[in-house]
Amino acid sequence: MADKILMKxxxxxxxxxxxxxxxxxxxxxxxxxxxxAAYMAKVMxxxxxxxLQAESEIAAINMVYGVASAGKRVMTSSSSPGVSLKGExxxxxxxxxxxxxxxxxxxxxxxxxxIQPSQSDYFQSTRxxxxxxxxxxxxxxxxxxxMAELTVKGFELADKYRVTSxxxxxxxxxxxxxxxxxxxxxxxxxxxxxxxxxxxxxEREHNxxxxxxxxxxxxxxxxxxxxxxxxxxxxxxxxxxxxxxxxADIVIAAFGIAARVSKNAVDEARKLGIKVGLxxxxxxxxxxxxxxxxxxxxxxxxxxxxxxxGQMIEDVQLAIESKCPVTLCNRAGGMIPDPEQVxxxxxxxxxxxx
Amino acid sequence: xxxxxxxxxxxxxxxxxxPGCTHGIVHRLVAEVIDELGxxxxxxxxxxxxxxxxxxxxxxxxxxxxxxxxxxxxxxGVKRADPENHIVFTYQGDGDLASIGMAETVHAAARxxxxxxxxxxxxxxxxxxxxxxxxxxxxxxxxTSPYGRDPKACGYPIKVCExxxxxxxxxxxxxxxxxxxxxxxxxxxxxxxxxxxQIDGKGFSLVEVVSxxxxxxxxxxxxxxxxxxxxxxxxxxxxxxxxxxxxxKEAE
Numbered sequence: 001m002a003d004k005i006l007m008k009x010x011x012x013x014x015x016x017x018x019x020x021x022x023x024x025x026x027x028x029x030x031x032x033x034x035x036x037a038a039y040m041a042k043v044m045x046x047x048x049x050x051x052l053q054a055e056s057e058i059a060a061i062n063m064v065y066g067v068a069s070a071g072k073r074v075m076t077s078s079s080s081p082g083v084s085l086k087g088e089x090x091x092x093x094x095x096x097x098x099x100x101x102x103x104x105x106x107x108x109x110x111x112x113x114x115i116q117p118s119q120s121d122y123f124q125s126t127r128x129x130x131x132x133x134x135x136x137x138x139x140x141x142x143x144x145x146x147m148a149e150l151t152v153k154g155f156e157l158a159d160k161y162r163v164t165s166x167x168x169x170x171x172x173x174x175x176x177x178x179x180x181x182x183x184x185x186x187x188x189x190x191x192x193x194x195x196x197x198x199x200x201x202x203e204r205e206h207n208x209x210x211x212x213x214x215x216x217x218x219x220x221x222x223x224x225x226x227x228x229x230x231x232x233x234x235x236x237x238x239x240x241x242x243x244x245x246x247x248a249d250i251v252i253a254a255f256g257i258a259a260r261v262s263k264n265a266v267d268e269a270r271k272l273g274i275k276v277g278l279x280x281x282x283x284x285x286x287x288x289x290x291x292x293x294x295x296x297x298x299x300x301x302x303x304x305x306x307x308x309x310g311q312m313i314e315d316v317q318l319a320i321e322s323k324c325p326v327t328l329c330n331r332a333g334g335m336i337p338d339p340e341q342v343x344x345x346x347x348x349x350x351x352x353x354x
Numbered sequence: 355x356x357x358x359x360x361x362x363x364x365x366x367x368x369x370x371x372x373p374g375c376t377h378g379i380v381h382r383l384v385a386e387v388i389d390e391l392g393x394x395x396x397x398x399x400x401x402x403x404x405x406x407x408x409x410x411x412x413x414x415x416x417x418x419x420x421x422x423x424x425x426x427x428x429x430x431g432v433k434r435a436d437p438e439n440h441i442v443f444t445y446q447g448d449g450d451l452a453s454i455g456m457a458e459t460v461h462a463a464a465r466x467x468x469x470x471x472x473x474x475x476x477x478x479x480x481x482x483x484x485x486x487x488x489x490x491x492x493x494x495x496x497x498t499s500p501y502g503r504d505p506k507a508c509g510y511p512i513k514v515c516e517x518x519x520x521x522x523x524x525x526x527x528x529x530x531x532x533x534x535x536x537x538x539x540x541x542x543x544x545x546x547x548x549x550x551x552q553i554d555g556k557g558f559s560l561v562e563v564v565s566x567x568x569x570x571x572x573x574x575x576x577x578x579x580x581x582x583x584x585x586x587x588x589x590x591x592x593x594x595x596x597x598x599x600x601x602x603k604e605a606e
Contacts, residue, residue, distance in 0.1 A: 024434060050434045054427070055461035062424035062458070066431020069418045070398070070440070074431070092421050197416035197432070199396040199440060208410045210419040 002183035009147040010174040013077070013103055013167065014039035015182045016148035020155040021190060022073040022101070023049035026060040028082060031115045032171040033105035036077040057082040061089030061102070068098040069209040071196025073155050077103035079171075080121050081112060083129065090164055091130030095211025097226070099158035101151065102136070103167045105174035108334035116334025117171030119256060120308035125168050126285040126315070133223050135230055137165045137237065138284040140255040144178035148185060150282070156188045161233055168284060170307065172257040172336065233286055240288035241280040244270065248277030250349055251295045253316045253326075254305040255281050257336060262305045265342035274350045284312070292319035300353040302326040303345055305337060361385035363394045363414045370408060374568040374575025377406055377474065379532045380541070381413075384445070384472060387546045388415065391553065397441040398432050400425040402455075404447035405480040420444075423455020426462035429469045441552055443470040449479045452488040452512050459514075464523040466557035470548045473514060476565040477586065484570030488512045491589055496570070515562050515595040525557035527595040531564035531587065533579040540592075556599055564590050 007015065014036045017025070025040040037053065044051035050067075054060035060076045067074035078086060083104045093100055106121050108114040121129075125138045137157050139150040147169060154165035197207045213219040241259075244266060245251060254262040259280040269276045279295060281288045292302075301324055304313035310328040317326050329345035331337045360366055364385035371377045388394050397415040401407055403422035410417035420428040425444035433442045451459050451473050462469065478496055479485040485498040489511045493502040503511075515527045526548060530541035541563055548559035564586050566578035573581060594600075 024431070026431070052430070052434065055457050058424065059427040059430075059458050059461065062421060062427035063431035063434070065420070065424075066400075066418070066428040066433075067435045068431075069428070070432050070435035072435050074435075088421055089424070096419075197398045197418055198436065199398060199416055200394065200414075202395040206414055207416045208419070209417070210410060212407060212419055 002181055004179035004181045006177050007144060007180045008035055008175060008177050009141070009144045009169060010035035010105065011039050012144045012148040012180045012182070013151045014043070016151040016185060017075055017101070017155070018043060018047070018049070019182055019185050020073060020152045020187050022075050022155060023047065024067045024072055024074040025050065026052050026054050026063040026076050028054050028057045028060050028078065030079045030082045032107060032174050033077050033079050033103065035174070036103065057085035058088065061086040064100050065089055065093055065096070065098060068093065068100045069096070069197045071193035071198055073159070073190055075101040075103065077105065079105050079107045080109050080118065083121060083124070087130035090136065091128070091132050091134065092211050093164045094128070094134035094136070095132060096209050097162040098164070098209065099162050100164050101154045101158060101167065102164060103169065106168065106170045108332070114334040115171065117257060117336060118307050118332070118334055119170055119258065120311070120332065121168065122284065122306070122308060122311035125166055126287070134226065135163070135285050137161070137163055137233060138168050139165060140168050140282060140284050141173055142256050142259050142280060144173070144176065144180045147173060148180055148182055152185050152187055157237060159190050161229055163229070163233070170256055237283060238286045238288050238290070239282035240291055241282060242291055243278040243280070245277035245279060245291070245295050248275050248295065248298070249300050249353060250274065250276040250303060250346060251299045252276065252278045252303045252305055252342070253281070253292070253312060254278065255284060255312065258305045258307055261337055261339055262342050264339040265346060268339060268343050269346045274346060276346050287315045287319065289319040292316060293321070296320035296323045300324055301349045303329050303349055305329045305342055307336060308332055361389045363388035365412055365414050367411065369412060371405065372569040374566065374578060375405070376476070376532045376563070376565040379538060380472065380474060380563050380565065381409070383538070383542045383545050384443070385413065386542065387549050390546065391549055393441045393549070393553070396439055397443065400429050400432070400442065400444040402444070402446040402450040404450050406445055406447060406474065407481065409445050423450050423453070424458055425450065425455065426458040426467070426469070426471065430462060430467050433467065433469055437468065441549065443472060443549070445472045446474065447480070448473070448475045448477065448487045448489040452514050460518070460521070463518050463558045463560070464521050466523040466525060468552055468555060468557050470552050471558070471560040472545065473560055473562045474565045475514070475562050475590065476567040477511070478567050478570045480567050480570055491585060511589065513590065515560070518560065519595040523558060524560065524596055525598050526551050526559040529562040529564065529590060529592050529595065531582055531592060533566070533582040
């Protein structure tokens with residue numbers, strides 16, 4: 001086993017992307033994810049790759065569109081306001097069924113917001129973010145090692161299903177340092193892409209990468225087919241972690257940094273004799289409906305811990321089919337709930353169900 | 355005696371363009387150049403949003419349809435994906451290139467991105483039914499300038515070649531037109547040079563083609579070609595606005 005090295009989450013994403021065979025990166029500076037661009041700027045020229053600081057987020061995502069059309073692994077990264085700008089391009093990637101990786105190291109919003117950690121782009125990410133019917137596969141890391149692993153996973157899933165993957169991190173994940181192993185990451189190489197626009201070499205019909213379809217019957221058919229593919233993704237690629245859920249009366253739903261905070265609170269509450277557990281969705285889309293539905297068979301209440309005004313809570317309510325109450329425990333605008341706040345929420349809910 | 359043949363790089367299907375529109379001529383010129391340079395198998399074209407949005411159905415090479423104005427960014431990605439083996443061109447109108455996509459145009463030029471840009475300037479938004487373009491002439495009547503383009507309210511038309519020629523970056527900028535046989539021949543020469551520059555690794559080459567839109571100008575095809583001569587060309591003079599290699603040669 002290779003040695004672990006101490007890395008920032010952002011750097012781990014960059015290193016893992018290169019390990020995954022991504023040799024093309026396009027970005028635009030924005031806090032708190034600029035370390036990704038800095039890493040790429042340093043490494044890409046030495047390994048024959050592309051680092052390009054684009055004139056805008058819009059240009060960056062369209063450069064991604066170009067490389068993806070040519071069939072190569074490609075990524076861009078940004079933070080919340082920048083990802084809004086990429087929304088157009090992400091929609092076109094979806095409409096053209098192009099694989100790519102987009103990283104969002106979230107900060108507080110709306111508008112220019114702040115530069116401190118947030119999870120307030122949950123709706124934007126899990127519902128698509130741009131116009132039209134589509135989804136991205138949304139991966140939510142809760143450690144620096146996962147920043148690396150889910151980056152690789154993001155490329156693999158993107159290629160497998162011809163979709164855009166998003167690593168949805170937050171400022172904490174991007175900035176914190178933890179030991180991480182990059183060399184040990186296992187990578188599935190990119191599959192053949194016979195649809196890619198790489199030149200016909202006068203050996204085949206021309207390939208067209210396109211999201212325009214003016215005949216409504218045909219466009220409907222394309223949408224149906226895309227959603228058939230999404231269904232397969234939902235069936236096969238949903239990822240989550242369960243912690244002390246089996247006997248839990250109260251189940252916390254939390255992802256990313258909120259899940260780490262919540263885990264501490266679960267342990268503290270268990271010491272007090274409160275039966276509480278945690279479900280941490282790792283894929284935010286597809287959402288982990290099954291473990292929530294199962295937990296609702298024995299749990300009396302759910303708490304959604306989020307760094308926003310309550311977004312994932314809607315998916316939790318849908319997953320448990322509103323069988324029991326779901327309480328929101330949150331901070332917003334760049335603030336992070338501490339374990340004590342979560343513990344207090346657990347105690348309060350516990351008082352209510354006794 | 356030369357017999358008229360369709361270039362191989364142009365697929366043998368009817369074009370959807372209006373009668374008298376010059377897109378057909380420029381498509382043909384681009385295709386002839388691709389044939390003559392023997393690059394069809396390695397060429398990837400980027401279609402814009404606008405009247406030529408469906409250019410991907412007409413060119414025989416691999417084609418990509420870009421978001422409105424983003425063709426130079428998409429082209430940058432395609433080119434960088436495999437610079438040795440990809441010949442990349444964009445085909446864009448004036449709304450696409452000089453309005454919504456101006457930033458992408460300017461920065462691709464500033465980077466001297468090794469791509470070829472074919473810029474159709476017909477001073478109007480054709481596909482959406484004839485609205486004012488960034489290149490519409492002062493006084494020009496369009497759907498969104500029904501009393502004529504008033505510079506007090508909407509400023510002056512943008513001269514793309516002149517503007518880009520102030521940049522250090524781009525290799526080659528030329529404005530041509532296709533309103534008569536002589537000009538068509540010159541246009542082809544310019545387009546060929548713009549592709550040859552890319553093959554030679556020289557960088558960003560843009561050919562602006564002053565074009566006609568009889569439908570939205572409210573003219574017959576013949577009147578439209580005459581209007582190019584009488585009204586467009588005085589404001590948009592033909593010529594080479596930048597040719598870095600030639601300038602360097604001259605300096606030596």
